[in-house]
Amino acid sequence: MVGVLVFPVNNSVSSEAHKMPRLKPPVSLKEQCVHSIVKHMDSYWCKDYIHNWLDEKRRYLFVIGPFEDLPSSLIELIIEELNTSGKLQKHHLHLLLLYQLERLVLSRCTSEFGFIISLLAVRCKKLRHLGLKGRTLPRQTLNEVFRSLSLLQTVDLSQTNVTDQTISVIASSCKHIRVLNLSDTRVTDMGISSLCHGVMSADINPKEKPDISKSLIKLDLYGTAVTYKGIQCALVNMPNLQEVTHSALLYAVAKLKASRDTMTELAQVSGGSLPELGPLQLRFLQSDEFGSGRLGEYGDAQLISPAINLCPNIQYVHLRDLGNVEPDSLLPLSTLNNVIDLVLQFDEYDLVDFFLQILPLLQKHGETLRNLQLQFVNNINIVVIAYLCPELQVLGIHGVNSCTCDAAKYFSTPQNIKPRLCHLKSVNIHNSQEEMDFQLPAESLKVMLGSPLLEKIVIVAQDNLTDEILIEIAHTSKLPNLKILSLTMCNNITIESIRNVIRLNNPLETLNIIYCQKITIDNFHKLQKYIKIRRLPVELSWS
Template sequence: MPRRPAVPTLTTLCLQNLAQHMQSLWAKDYSDNYLDEYEFRFLVGPFNDLACGLVQELLQLLGRSRRLSRAALHLLLLPHLQQLSLQPCPTLANNALGHLIVLRCQGLSVLELSGCGRLSPAVLVDLAEGLPRLIRLGLAHTQTNIQVLSAVGSCCRRLRELDVSGCKKVTPRALRHLGYDPVERRPGCPALRVLLARELEGDAVTAVAFLLLALPRLEVLAHGAVPDALRLLRSGRLGGTEDSEGFPSLEELARSRGDSAEETPLMLALRQLEEVEEDALSTVHAVCPQAEELSVWLGDSPNPSGLRELSGWKCLSRLTLGCSGRHSRALAELLPLAQGLGSRLRVLTLHSFICQDPLSLPALLTSCPSLQSFSAELEVPPDPHEEPPEEEPPRWATDLLPQRLPRLQSFSLSLTSPVPATHRPVLSSTLASLLCQAPRLQILRLLAVPFPLDSVLEPALAGLQELQELVLAQSRVSPGTVWQLLGSDGPLRRLDLSRCPDIHRRDYDGFLQAVRKQRLELDITWE
């Protein structure tokens, strides 16, 4: 059955006790006497003697339990703190708190401020200038502007990861300050490897191309203009990008790298690429041959050369494919690609494909024996010769997958249309085979499956010893199978039965009563 809560460690009990008395004792004294005296630096308490990791754990515990007050946060801004996240409490992050962080926590290597919109640009500049050891900085959905990016590019020399997604004051031209300091005339953020810049407005093709050339260690640049910027760089037509603000042109950057269209073909170190259109695959492959993770949108007309291009990536291990045209593509079209990638593929995610031939799904899984995660959103076309469904057999065949999937930890299947009766036996047998062939499965999501899943799930429950999350939203499963699941052995922590047509309120109440009575560590969702 799902496990009972583990006996907490002595460390956990001590932190819980400290969190329980934080507000009533130390935070109260600080609030009454010192909270608005910003020259006051520290208050002595047991938290001062905690190691860095324990202070961070205490902050997380207070945040999860919604007990992190302004006073408690002030008290835990200790000099030896190395990681600080204000995401759980963005309303507490004001300008005064920002100044305290600069004063007290100059050893920070990780600072997460995403969503902290009350911090002014001036304070964000002070943080960038006053925390020289930062390795990761999260500024998504803040008031970050060109001055903040200039400070980050000039002062955060160790920075490896930066998130400025959704910052409305960040213009494409402002992004260039991350790659070059026009005042000091030197490269900016020389160690930057990951830059997340999603949901930014404006035509950013030239600015993104500038970053790709100016940041030689960049492995991830999440921005919608990346494919077009790669086209520009691949074309070699970099003239006309001179700038009066002190930034080098694209031609100058390319020469400084030793890359030119006539001599050495441009190659970048990008490992992850998002939102690539099918017709841009050849360009992206030529410029980023070492890519490991790729997200591709396929158009209406089948393009075998585009899918063949994917097979040529030697390092590709994580692939997301979606259909962006009016008509979805057939799942069977991916079989040659899956066979070409073979055992290299670790993660495969599919959106809006049509499963015309039900055997294409088991064939696809069989071609990828090293998968760790598989997710598919499939549409099954109606059968014009549909006949009434036959009676469901007590057990489905489990030999549709001839080999095991020993590494598979997450499997998700969502059906976006009714499934004709002719497809149900094959899909049921595929799921039954999968559950028997994937002993390390931890997450299983079967969404909107319109045929009964009892005979698929029941035989496999004993073998799923590592299953932690089971989502059956909008699927057909009976209360008896859920009861069997509650009585099985395993570490199940989450069970989602939302909008399951065969589960009623009285069933849900019975499940909750059993969980409470047996003190199981299991969260059940139903509506």
């Protein structure tokens, strides 16, 4: 035990919490076994294979090794730990790619990757979840893999060199895929068309839709070459699609009715017909200006109404870069039910009023909201948010905003009920550093930071955040789940309150103190010393 405490004990928090180092959370027997296997992988488990069978000139399609009888879940954990720790090598996969494997994520480099991929096609017929994010893929081999792995349900090909031709193979061979991630790839509308119609595949009748068009419920196309027309093709031809991630989703949905009417007229001229377009099953609605040709095209607030008319079941609203906002532009969102996410980030030149335009949405959806994020909003009132959104888990306020304490004109405060955000897990108050007028009242800060479930606190440029508030929070809620604390330009915070937070028995991993005027380099060195002596797993940064 250390003879002299590095810091004097503050009476506001029990000294008992300071006497012992923070206890590490207990590790399960399974985790200990997996860690031991990974640690001794080459020295014990792969030793015989490395010495007697691992030959650069010979490659084996099948190898009976020490992991043959392990269940899929344990094999997955071993591969995952090897992968995340950067220790995964080709000979490990020679022994771990087994018939019973159901889930595989290979996001780090291994040699002979082409051969490893080919082994999947031969050995892992039961594979249901495949993640190849960020890899350079051998296209011909990859096509053979998808022809062999017909049971796949989840595929992550984000940030790879996958092309429309491979998407066509997936469409014709993988009938059960429910989640397909193609973000940040070169996939185009042609690839989406093959998922809908199979027209690029020689193995499927173009008149029959591939089964994947019925099984897909989630499709990530963010950062691809797919246009709004490709999205419309997916929306019309994939009846169970619930989530499409793409900058132009709002635009595509809003314009779909007009596009469909045009197609119907053309079909009638040629003597044909198209089935009537009914409500879509989408649960997720998105817009932003990433990749948009003209600023304001995809984030036009006037698109909200026609989009909601076609998608009445939306629960996750992520509308960023919204412009052209009229007083009634957001009202269609109040017709939805069971909204869980409400992310509204407006154009900086188009500030909206919290009470006139946001409050009606909170009055309708507050009971079900779990995630609320606002940007460029005037007259924000945290206390009102706390009263209306008691189950909120994530709260974010970004950009240039303003706040007010006066809500009496628009909201009647409940009597004898304190505003609380007891379920809040993440707070991110990231106001523009150039705009210092947005200062949340002390009461609002206490309401936000008083949740015992908080895991992440990020606060920028809030001078009303003081030592007294942080110490009071440490004394009352004790922040037992806090992992990340980041304070930037909070100029009334000193080393005293930071000490109190560090001494709490919580799983704190990251502590960032950036440009806080009252915390000096000497304070930083003392914190470093305290963390080192107590062997706390805290990553500390200061500037």
